[in-house]
Amino acid sequence: MGLQNAMITKISKAEIRTTHVTGLITDIGIEIGKGLYWNRGSFSDGSGYVRANRARLSLLGSLLGMFVLGGFAGAISFSHIGFLATLPLASLLLMLTLVPLFDDISAIRRRARS
Template sequence: MFQLNTQGRTYGQNLRLAIFLSFSAGLINIIGLLQFGELVTHVTGHFTHFANALSTGNFTLILQRFGFLFSFIFGAMAASVLVIYTGRWKEQYSHTFALLIEIAILFFVLSHPNWSARWNAYLLLFAMGLQNALVTRISGAVVRTTHLTGISTDLGIELVSLFHSQGEERKQITRRLSLQSTIVTGFVVGGIGAVFLFSKFHIHALLLPIAILTSALIYDAVHYQLHHKKDLSKIN
């Protein structure tokens, strides 16, 4: 699922990546909104608030809104650095450290719900920037899981293209539509689930995305080991 080689990736790998991480992002986004009053994946909205803050001339508000944007961008930068340098060491671990950092951040926020709401929102934005950049790099920009503006645009384009295609081209468009629909559905279902979970468990609802990300790591490690053993047996 987290195989770094974009040329060798399969549709199934990208689909599993979309299911696991879009659902997780939908959960985290709504939990962040309900607990801290901020959307932690909606960067377009934060740019809007930043522009509005600039128009007011309120330095404190400008700094706060810039912090939201910087947190997401810095998370994306961190993921890129981790993928590049870890991939040079061992390609199969290129995703591991980034996901472990995301899990650690979620645990920290879960354990410190009464800490500054703004700083917890910064941490969640960093985690979502980390996740989105990780998924983007691994999938070759085929899968993005933390915001839907680009995906919705692609859906509109592909739906029109579907009616003007045939044969292999139509098959490829159908696959892309299926992947994009999965991302949208996963994100929305995650958001709906977060509302119900938060009403019962409050910030402890973060345990579900933590469990999902941990399961994804374990699944990928086991899957890699099984295939690695098969490849070795073929060589021998």
């Protein structure tokens, strides 16, 4: 979970929280609330109308759906295969983290040279 959260946080520049599903549900609730908000008249502070970010809502909904789907798939595969079912997925996640890791190492080396 920590590797996943670190990777998603780095990719999204800390816009999306994924470690706890409650963070996703909170963000979904905020966007739905913005979508249901009734904008009346003009705002005195000049901030404009409240609008939901539909693209973000779609992304958050798909992440939540993937958590649910992954939970079911993990439970079923673990019940049939056991602990070995986790190894391919953990290996894939580890490989996905190598690119940002090497990017960070390169950036540190560049800063040390200058």
